[in-house]
Amino acid sequence: MKKAALLAAAAILYAGMAWMVAPGFYDGFTPPQPYNFVCPPPQAGANLPPTSGHLVIKVIGGVSDANSAFTDDGQVVIGFLPGSFKVNPGQTTITVDITPVSPCPKPAGLHFSTNAYHVTADATLVKPATLVMVYSNLTTDPSFVYRAQSGDGPWENIGAASQARLWTIDTKTSTLGYFAAGFPSNAVSPNGAGSGQQVLPFIVAALIAAVLLAGIPLTIIRRRQAAGGGDADEKEDEEP
Amino acid sequence: MSRETPLTAVARPALRAGVLLVYIVGVEWARALVGTAPYAAIPALVLGGLALGVTAWGWSQSSLGLSSSRLGLRLLGGVAIAAVLLLPAAVRAGAAPMLPVSVAAAAVVVSVGEEIAFRGALFAALEQVGGAPLAAIGTTVAWTAAHALSHPPEFLGAVAAAGLLLGLWRAVCRDLVAPIVGHVIADLAL
Numbered sequence: 001m002k003k004a005a006l007l008a009a010a011a012i013l014y015a016g017m018a019w020m021v022a023p024g025f026y027d028g029f030t031p032p033q034p035y036n037f038v039c040p041p042p043q044a045g046a047n048l049p050p051t052s053g054h055l056v057i058k059v060i061g062g063v064s065d066a067n068s069a070f071t072d073d074g075q076v077v078i079g080f081l082p083g084s085f086k087v088n089p090g091q092t093t094i095t096v097d098i099t100p101v102s103p104c105p106k107p108a109g110l111h112f113s114t115n116a117y118h119v120t121a122d123a124t125l126v127k128p129a130t131l132v133m134v135y136s137n138l139t140t141d142p143s144f145v146y147r148a149q150s151g152d153g154p155w156e157n158i159g160a161a162s163q164a165r166l167w168t169i170d171t172k173t174s175t176l177g178y179f180a181a182g183f184p185s186n187a188v189s190p191n192g193a194g195s196g197q198q199v200l201p202f203i204v205a206a207l208i209a210a211v212l213l214a215g216i217p218l219t220i221i222r223r224r225q226a227a228g229g230g231d232a233d234e235k236e237d238e239e240p
Numbered sequence: 241m242s243r244e245t246p247l248t249a250v251a252r253p254a255l256r257a258g259v260l261l262v263y264i265v266g267v268e269w270a271r272a273l274v275g276t277a278p279y280a281a282i283p284a285l286v287l288g289g290l291a292l293g294v295t296a297w298g299w300s301q302s303s304l305g306l307s308s309s310r311l312g313l314r315l316l317g318g319v320a321i322a323a324v325l326l327l328p329a330a331v332r333a334g335a336a337p338m339l340p341v342s343v344a345a346a347a348v349v350v351s352v353g354e355e356i357a358f359r360g361a362l363f364a365a366l367e368q369v370g371g372a373p374l375a376a377i378g379t380t381v382a383w384t385a386a387h388a389l390s391h392p393p394e395f396l397g398a399v400a401a402a403g404l405l406l407g408l409w410r411a412v413c414r415d416l417v418a419p420i421v422g423h424v425i426a427d428l429a430l
Binding site: 205 | 326328329394397
């Protein structure tokens with residue numbers, strides 16, 4: 001009885017500690033930090049606003065240097081090769097800015113898993129840049145990155161490379177503009193992550209039901225066996 | 241013929257527990273760091289899990305808490321632990337992240353490896369040093385430290401509480417099967 005009380009107390013302590021962090025779990029394969037949403041989904045819990053990014057690229061010998069722009073929270077990274085920009089005469093630096101778009105675009109036929117970001121530069125991009133977008137483990141995994149020249153669209157699918165890191169999607173882009181990662185509204189997420197999001201309550205209900213349905217008869221059987229044939233439980237407790 | 245002095249009787253298990261602790265936490269930190277490299281997440285999980293599983297070497301099944309006796313109850317205990325671990329996420333959010341299928345197999349390997357290392361070998365080593373209470377607390381501290389690089393700081397309270405729950409189960413029930421089952425189910429679901 002004392003042992004059961006100890007375990008129950010530990011379970012309650014865990015529930016309390018897990019309750020304090022969204023979505024309320026202890027382990028698993030989480031992104032390194034919670035995603036900062038412009039428009040947080042209900043399950044996000046406490047949410048910080050996403051941050052913007054600013055980069056100044058040097059122009060050396062008339063050629064723009066290699067560099068990467070990123071938002072301060074690391075949710076978007078865009079990498080530029082040497083000579084990625086068309087440098088205007090007399091230009092010594094190129095400025096790149098990344099800004100989260102608010103309000104969230106909601107284009108017809110598409111569902112965005114990430115925030116939309118507006119990436120601008122004061123020079124024209126002439127070489128493809130590598131765009132990496134982090135996405136949340138609380139939303140459906142995106143299939144593609146979409147690009148638009150206006151926050152209102154139209155949004156163009158610019159593909160996605162194979163996943164190099166968990167919780168990121170990356171692609172190459174030949175122009176700057178508005179970017180968001182998502183999937184067609186009528187599509188099923190390729191890895192099934194999103195389709196399972198509402199399953200968790202049913203999984204837990206099934207686990208509890210299994211414990212009750214199998215546990216009660218098992219306990220009764222063992223008590224009867226113990227009453228009839230000595231305290232086998234005690235012996236096994238000492239040496240399982 | 242050698243005779244074991246009281247000092248060596250304590251020092252040897254303590255040394256073994258210390259080496260195990262450093263090895264296990266080192267593997268976990270290395271796994272977390274290597275896993276951030278491109279295309280390394282799944283190999284890091286699998287290799288990390290296998291490296292943790294190596295800690296079972298030299299221990300008897302019973303000292304690790306592994307046995308097939310009362311298997312039904314042990315499995316049921318695992319299901320109950322999984323329910324406890326998942327309940328806050330199920331109730332709090334109504335929805336929660338689901339592990340991508342591509343990572344699921346790796347998650348099983350690392351979950352089993354972690355349980356063998358923490359609640360199996362390290363628990364057994366610490367128990368020889370200072371009994372079950374020290375083992376439960378020591379494995380909880382090591383478990384929390386091991387997750388310091390892979391989890392944001394605000395999650396470490398829940399990590400520690402989960403470690404304590406799993407460690408207490410191991411101490412009270414003398415069983416590792418249920419923590420393994422519970423950990424695997426919870427990691428697959430989250």
